[in-house]
Every structure is written in C-alpha cells, then in structure tokens.
Amino acid sequence: MPISSLSPPRSGLVLVKNPHLDLMEEDILYHLDLGTKTHNLPAMFGDIKFVCVGGSPNRMRAFAQFMHRELGLAGDGEDVADICAGSDRYAMYRAGPVLSISHGMGIPSISIMLHELIKLLHHAKCRDVTIIRIGTSGGLGIKAGSVVITDTAVDSSFQPRFEQVVLGDVVVRSTELDKDLAEELLACSREIPDFPTLIGHTMCTYDFYEGQGRLDGALCSFSSEKKLEYLRRAYDAGVRNIEMESTAFAALCGLCGLKAAVVCVTLLDRLEGDQIRASHEVLWEYQQRPQRLIAALIRKRLGLGPALLPAD
Numbered sequence: 551m552p553i554s555s556l557s558p559p560r561s562g563l564v565l566v567k568n569p570h571l572d573l574m575e576e577d578i579l580y581h582l583d584l585g586t587k588t589h590n591l592p593a594m595f596g597d598i599k600f601v602c603v604g605g606s607p608n609r610m611r612a613f614a615q616f617m618h619r620e621l622g623l624a625g626d627g628e629d630v631a632d633i634c635a636g637s638d639r640y641a642m643y644r645a646g647p648v649l650s651i652s653h654g655m656g657i658p659s660i661s662i663m664l665h666e667l668i669k670l671l672h673h674a675k676c677r678d679v680t681i682i683r684i685g686t687s688g689g690l691g692i693k694a695g696s697v698v699i700t701d702t703a704v705d706s707s708f709q710p711r712f713e714q715v716v717l718g719d720v721v722v723r724s725t726e727l728d729k730d731l732a733e734e735l736l737a738c739s740r741e742i743p744d745f746p747t748l749i750g751h752t753m754c755t756y757d758f759y760e761g762q763g764r765l766d767g768a769l770c771s772f773s774s775e776k777k778l779e780y781l782r783r784a785y786d787a788g789v790r791n792i793e794m795e796s797t798a799f800a801a802l803c804g805l806c807g808l809k810a811a812v813v814c815v816t817l818l819d820r821l822e823g824d825q826i827r828a829s830h831e832v833l834w835e836y837q838q839r840p841q842r843l844i845a846a847l848i849r850k851r852l853g854l855g856p857a858l859l860p861a862d
C-alpha cells in the first residue's frame with residue numbers, strides 16, 4: 551500500500567517530515583548554494599507563493615523573464631539574477647512571488663533539488679505555496695504540441711506509485727496530485743485556444759531510450775511490434791504522455807503538504823516515432839505553451855486578469 555500523501559497542513563506551511571532537522575544548528579542546502587546561517591531565507595523567500603520547476607536552466611530563466619513581464623514588474627526583467635549562481639547544479643530565478651528553478655533530467659536530479667527546495671520553503675516559513683513542474687514529454691496518441699495536465703503520475707507499469715529504496719528497503723509512496731489545481735489549470739487553458747490542452751495520466755520512466763520503449767538508443771532488446779504493444783497498453787491505461795520526473799515530484803511534494811501539478815508539452819507522438827525532428831524554433835515555441843498556461847493561472851490567482859503576451 552503506498553503511503554498516502556495528500557493532507558495539506560491547515561497552517562499552509564510547508565512540512566518537512568524529518569525530526570533530525572530540528573537538532574541541526576545549521577542547514578546547508580549544498581546544491582543550491584544557500585544555507586540557514588549564510589542567508590536570511592525568510593527575508594529572501596518568505597513571500598514566495600508559486601514555485602515552477604523544469605529541466606533546463608535556460609527554460610527556467612526565460613520563464614522568470616516572462617513572468618516578470620506578465621506581472622508588470624519594474625524594468626524589462628532581462629537581467630534576472632541566478633540566485634544559485636555559486637552552484638552549477640541548478641539555476642534559480644525569481645519574479646515577484648514566483649520562483650523558477652531548474653531540476654536537470656531524471657528522478658535522482660529532481661529529487662535532490664526538491665529535498666533542498668522544500669527545506670528552503672520550510673526555513674523561509676512560506677505559506678500556501680503552489681508548485682508546478684513545467685516540462686516536455688513524449689505524447690501518446692495526441693498531436694505534437696499538445697499540453698498535458700497530469701491527473702495521475704504513474705510508473706512504467708502504469709501504477710500510481712513511486713518506489714524509493716531507503717536503507718535497502720523499497721518504500722512505496724503515493725503519486726497523487728492536486729485534483730482541484732489540475733481542474734483550475736484546465737479552466738485557464740480555455741483562455742488559450744492556440745494549442746490543445748487535456749488532462750491525462752503521465753508515465754514517468756527512469757530512462758529516455760529503452761525505458762520509454764525507444765528503438766533508437768545505443769541498446770535495444772525488443773522489436774518494433776513489442777514497443778507498439780507496450781505503448782498501446784499505456785494508452786489504454788490512460789497514459790497520454792511520458793517523461794522522467796513526475797512520480798518523484800508528486801510523491802515528495804504531496805508528503806510535504808505542497809499543492810502540486812505537472813504540466814508538460816508533448817514534442818512528438820510516440821505512436822508515430824522515436825526521434826524528435828521538430829526544428830529548434832518549433833521546440834522553443836512548444837516549451838512556451840506550459841509557461842503561458844501557468845502565467846494565466848498565476849495572473850488569475852493574483853487578480854490580474856487574462857495573460858498579456860505570448861512568451862518569447
């Protein structure tokens with residue numbers, strides 16, 4: 551039985567479920583190059599309400615610049631500073647109440663970032679934080695460029711669980727995401743008719759090639775027929791896109807009382823092929839689609855009305 555996660559604390563504070571933290575004089579968030587003694591975390595981050603995470607540092611910088619404009623903040627936002635510049639593992643930017651952070655590729659990378667980010671939000675005494683992963687993915691049976699809002703993150707056997715090995719034992723955690731937030735995002739998508747947005751299951755794998763049933767890796771031990779049979783089974787189980795972080799993201803955020811969503815654009819339809827052939831311009835525009843949807847949600851939550859501009 552997965553440990554159930556969704557019980558956000560009434561205070562709206564971010565929960566850390568680790569008794570050892572209270573005994574530590576100082577907490578060094580090594581991969582973020584931040585710490586409780588070296589930085590005044592409540593002053594730096596206490597007013598953060600939205601955290602957006604995504605694989606690439608450039609995407610997350612562009613998102614912070616875009617949000618700067620969308621929120622009507624002073625200046626053009628072009629010179630946003632990397633708060634984690636002292637570490638070359640992750641990049642972090644802020645635009646008003648929005649924090650934008652890169653997490654690299656795959657579960658181990660996002661997991662390290664999330665442990666430190668969640669402790670950061672806890673030390674900073676942030677309240678009522680919404681966290682959203684804005685990513686890219688491979689679609690299943692849907693048009694390239696579609697945006698999928700995840701209702702359930704599932705593993706490569708289509709189960710809603712995240713397995714973490716702890717002291718040699720497998721601990722199974724729930725991958726529930728916030729249903730109201732997913733519906734709110736879907737409602738916001740109706741303001742942006744330029745691309746299809748849908749709700750579906752997202753399959754999270756440990757690998758981009760064999761792990762996602764690709765025939766074009768350096769290793770491949772299965773036939774084209776077996777690949778398609780697997781992907782069709784995934785489709786029949788409700789999976790509409792495939793990426794590499796959603797189960798760990800849902801499990802960690804859920805256990806720590808964060809309202810979380812996963813919004814990924816699809817770069818191709820995996821029932822039609824494996825290689826990503828779209829041009830850089832097309833891929834850049836695709837990456838902006840989840841950003842535009844999140845901007846619409848943030849503007850609505852802040853009472854700023856519909857989105858102003860397409861991201862550039």
Ligand SMILES: O=P(O)(O)O[C@@H]1C[C@H](O)[C@@H](CO)O1
Pocket residue numbers: 604605606654655656684685686687758793794795
């Ligand atoms: O957030 P991104 O777009 O990096 O997420 C997906 C999943 C993998 O990390 C990566 C593979 O190309 O893209």
Ligand SMILES: O=c1cc[nH]c(=O)[nH]1
Pocket residue numbers: 686687688689758762792793794817
């Ligand atoms: O096919 C894809 C595309 C992007 N990211 C993935 O994990 N898979």
